[in-house]
Amino acid sequence: MEPDKKSPSPSDSEPKAEEIEAPADALSRTPEDLETEHAEKVAAAVDPNAPAKTGEKKISPLKKFFRKVNVYFLIFLLIVVIAGAIAAVNYLNSQKEAPEPNIATQALTADALKQLANTDATVGDTSQTLTIQGNAIISGQTLMRGNLNVAGNIQAGGSLTSPSLTISGTSNLGTAQISTLQVAQNTAIQGSTTLRDLNVAGTSSFSGVITAAEINVTKLVLSGNASLQVPNHIAFTGTAPTRTVNSAVLGSGGSASVSGSDTSGTININTGSNTTAGCFARLIFQQPYTNQPHVIVSPVGVGAGQTQFYVERNNTGFNICTYNAPPANLLFSYDYFVTN
Secondary structure (H helix, E strand, O other): OOOOOOOOOHHHHOOOHHHOOOOOOHHHOOHHHHHHHHHHHHHHHHOOOOOOOOOOOOOOHHHHHHHHOOHHHHHHHHHHHHHHHHHHHHHHHHHOOOOOOOOEEEEOOHHHHHHHHHOOOOOOOOOEEEEOOOOOOOOOOOOOOOOOOOOOOOOOOOOOOOOOOOOOOOOOOOOOOOOOOOOOOOOOOOOOOOOOOOOOOOOOOOOOOOOOOOOOOOOOOOOOOOOOOOOOOOOOOOOOOEEEEOHHHHOEOOEEEEEEOOOEEEEEEEOOEOOOOEEEEEEEOOOOOOOOOEEEEEEEOHHHHOOOEEEEEEOOEEEEEEOOOOOOOOEEEEEEEEEO
16 A cells, blocks of 8 residues: 555645745735735635635725825825915905004093193103193294104294204295205395305306305306406406516616506506617517417507507417617607507
């Protein structure tokens, strides 16, 4: 007889632990799923003809969804949702109008007035408004630590002292004494104005008459069809020009002198004996002209009328000369007028 074959023991039929390979998707499956699958494999090894147990434990759709979705993506999506909610709340708050401050008002009673008159007391706080329906007379000094807003007019019986005064509207001042006045825009003065000293750095336009005891200008320009009317005399003052004398023309014992300015004056000639033709003297201007000037000369006296005089000129001075020998031992002169 053949020896009986030993039936395989369960321990022999079970696969060894080290021979069981972990599935590739083990990380995406729950421990319960892995235990169920392991039990099915063990049962199939013991009895290959045994039907596979299916449907014993179904996996919920929520678990399937979380298996497929990355956890980090869910965290990023949560951060985006929170940031969008914060931005929406800030936008809605910015569209709201700021609430107007509600300042409580408190009436000033007779007892409170007595308290103010007799003691140094504090009434109310910064969130309250003091309303006085009647008139108020303050005998002592008043200090405003904050801004002072006046809805009506201000009438000051005495002087008003302020380090700076800014007036945005119209201001009517009866009498004002100002040490320094700076006006950034236009200034209109309707009545007469008395100025002790007036320094104008820019251009000044006067549409009316200017009356002044004395006007000192560096340059006076008449534009357009303007005319210069001088009802009285015109005097050209200044330092007299220097002169050089030609003794040969004046003769023995002759002399010459100058009185006047660069613009107008007189040349005095005193001839001696043995005079000759030529230039009596040369006048040198104190201030040279920019261009060659125009010199007008007129003879004064009989002796000057007997000379055939002429002028030699340039921007630094001019010579007064005679074509013939001047009469000897005579005193005569020439007046001159110079323009540029």
